[in-house]
Amino acid sequence: MQVKRLGERGLIAMIHRMQSAPPPGMVGIGDDAAVLPAQQRGWLISQDMLVEDIHFRWDWSAPEQVGVKAAHVNMSDIAAMGGRPRAALTSVAVPGSLSSEVLESLYRGLTRAFDPFGVVIVGGDTVGAVDKLVLDVTILGEPGPGGPVMRQGARPGDRLLVSGRLGASYAGYMLLSHGIGWPGTDIDDRSVLTAHLEPQARVELGLAVAPFVHAMTDVSDGLVDEVRELTRFGSVGADVWLERLPICPATRRVGEHFGGDGRDYALYGGEDYELLMAVPPSHLQAVQEAAEATAIPLTEIGAITDRRQIRWLDDGNPVAVKDVAFFDHFSR
Amino acid sequence: MQVKRLGERGLIAMIHRMQSAPPPGMVGIGDDAAVLPAQQRGWLISQDMLVEDIHFRWDWSAPEQVGVKAAHVNMSDIAAMGGRPRAALTSVAVPGSLSSEVLESLYRGLTRAFDPFGVVIVGGDTVGAVDKLVLDVTILGEPGPGGPVMRQGARPGDRLLVSGRLGASYAGYMLLSHGIGWPGTDIDDRSVLTAHLEPQARVELGLAVAPFVHAMTDVSDGLVDEVRELTRFGSVGADVWLERLPICPATRRVGEHFGGDGRDYALYGGEDYELLMAVPPSHLQAVQEAAEATAIPLTEIGAITDRRQIRWLDDGNPVAVKDVAFFDHFSR
Numbered sequence: 001m002q003v004k005r006l007g008e009r010g011l012i013a014m015i016h017r018m019q020s021a022p023p024p025g026m027v028g029i030g031d032d033a034a035v036l037p038a039q040q041r042g043w044l045i046s047q048d049m050l051v052e053d054i055h056f057r058w059d060w061s062a063p064e065q066v067g068v069k070a071a072h073v074n075m076s077d078i079a080a081m082g083g084r085p086r087a088a089l090t091s092v093a094v095p096g097s098l099s100s101e102v103l104e105s106l107y108r109g110l111t112r113a114f115d116p117f118g119v120v121i122v123g124g125d126t127v128g129a130v131d132k133l134v135l136d137v138t139i140l141g142e143p144g145p146g147g148p149v150m151r152q153g154a155r156p157g158d159r160l161l162v163s164g165r166l167g168a169s170y171a172g173y174m175l176l177s178h179g180i181g182w183p184g185t186d187i188d189d190r191s192v193l194t195a196h197l198e199p200q201a202r203v204e205l206g207l208a209v210a211p212f213v214h215a216m217t218d219v220s221d222g223l224v225d226e227v228r229e230l231t232r233f234g235s236v237g238a239d240v241w242l243e244r245l246p247i248c249p250a251t252r253r254v255g256e257h258f259g260g261d262g263r264d265y266a267l268y269g270g271e272d273y274e275l276l277m278a279v280p281p282s283h284l285q286a287v288q289e290a291a292e293a294t295a296i297p298l299t300e301i302g303a304i305t306d307r308r309q310i311r312w313l314d315d316g317n318p319v320a321v322k323d324v325a326f327f328d329h330f331s332r
Numbered sequence: 333m334q335v336k337r338l339g340e341r342g343l344i345a346m347i348h349r350m351q352s353a354p355p356p357g358m359v360g361i362g363d364d365a366a367v368l369p370a371q372q373r374g375w376l377i378s379q380d381m382l383v384e385d386i387h388f389r390w391d392w393s394a395p396e397q398v399g400v401k402a403a404h405v406n407m408s409d410i411a412a413m414g415g416r417p418r419a420a421l422t423s424v425a426v427p428g429s430l431s432s433e434v435l436e437s438l439y440r441g442l443t444r445a446f447d448p449f450g451v452v453i454v455g456g457d458t459v460g461a462v463d464k465l466v467l468d469v470t471i472l473g474e475p476g477p478g479g480p481v482m483r484q485g486a487r488p489g490d491r492l493l494v495s496g497r498l499g500a501s502y503a504g505y506m507l508l509s510h511g512i513g514w515p516g517t518d519i520d521d522r523s524v525l526t527a528h529l530e531p532q533a534r535v536e537l538g539l540a541v542a543p544f545v546h547a548m549t550d551v552s553d554g555l556v557d558e559v560r561e562l563t564r565f566g567s568v569g570a571d572v573w574l575e576r577l578p579i580c581p582a583t584r585r586v587g588e589h590f591g592g593d594g595r596d597y598a599l600y601g602g603e604d605y606e607l608l609m610a611v612p613p614s615h616l617q618a619v620q621e622a623a624e625a626t627a628i629p630l631t632e633i634g635a636i637t638d639r640r641q642i643r644w645l646d647d648g649n650p651v652a653v654k655d656v657a658f659f660d661h662f663s664r
Contacts, residue, residue, distance in 0.1 A: 151362075
């Protein structure tokens, strides 16, 4: 069945079937607007758009994976504020020729990703007749007890810590875009494909570390860009210790295959959705313990300084970095 | 300059220049997520997507008008809940070849429409490389003192009232889509073009009548569809008095030109963005007085009944209506 025969009412009924009812006080799909209950600390809100052939390709991703990715890319913004995602709105522009099964799978991916976090889709829009599918998600969250964790707030002496590993998403992208068979054989290696196709927002980690960090952001545009973001405010800079970057063996091997070492993927690749945070030394232990409870490793990769510059150091030697991330969606 | 040379940072700087700073407690563009302050009555939220060649065409609309329309289409959903719009997020997928002047005009339209209502753009996304421009707006509002006015709540004996006039947007669409010169000459007639290209959300009216109505919605998909929405709940139906529909002379004349009488435009045309409300007889006078204060006329066009059916009556004679609105964006 084509999407245009499913209709907007059919789509709404489908979403209702796929997810739990909204919690008390929240009014979901079905009226002119949804109602979000009063929250003492207000609401966090963010919006990210995914476009076919830019953010995903049908020959790389199953429709369900596209839904999963859209959900996590958005939840990552709430995680970066130390908040808990609660509700979402989803707008989709679909080619009229698309089968309703594709749209159903896309929504199954969204609801499958949202459900463990208790996120409910409360509204959105669906329109037809475009060439490429466009999926726009608005995510809403609740700030943690200490309030939102902003990008602003890093102080000289803070340590820079990053979760998980960097560059893996771009390594996956390189493999997929070159259409070559994966050179390795062990199961770990496939993780770079998963990193690109189904990134995981660090929601629990963000919540756990929020009380102990001065500033935080997610690494969506590559490390170079995000360190700049954390040092944009006040009179601070940073030293980043490149030899410490958490780059997994699979990412290194992909990097070597294409004539590098994977480090560029970490610096410029983007779409890692790890958390980058500035932590005062007195809270390092608390942050590490919080991270252990969520089973996501944290790596100390640098420090905030009182110099208004960022030094990228390789075993102590300054290294020049480029100005632009690999992913500039505008320029493609 | 092409949009791709403007870049996302350039776009954000442009938006900052165009609008006022967010009110205290609200954190706007620039972090991973925006922060909406705590509101005692919670928040209203809705999302509407506009797609080039479906909701607008560059040969009919100036870019600024597209922004104005997107803003009002979204604010209309808040008006229909009896709420006050407060903040917005805007995502745009733009063809890379688009000039940055077009995007700037689009945003000028958005901010020009939002500004009088105190609505601030607090976030969004911008991505490139699609064929058709896609603009998705999320609107946030504050419920009125009596809480949100839902579609549910109409009771037998309530009167059905509608604001402004119906069918004018579709009359404008018919003129534009046939590419014919407008047959009339007086300035009033042009109002159907304006109704289609720059609809006005009934924000002040919605706020004014909210304390007195049982149920309300906006007429975005034609009257037939919206009366069904107001009678979907409980054991109510409605009588609608077709001879009373507020159809302006210009809409009638366009209807006659195309072999009808304009009534079909009111019933199925859509995009009128007027308010349809169920008012208890005891509050009719209060509602009319509230409307007079906003200078938007209200017309009594029917009544809620205790029969589970909708009767469309032309001078008392039942008339059959069609099942589908003219605008079904899915089926194009």
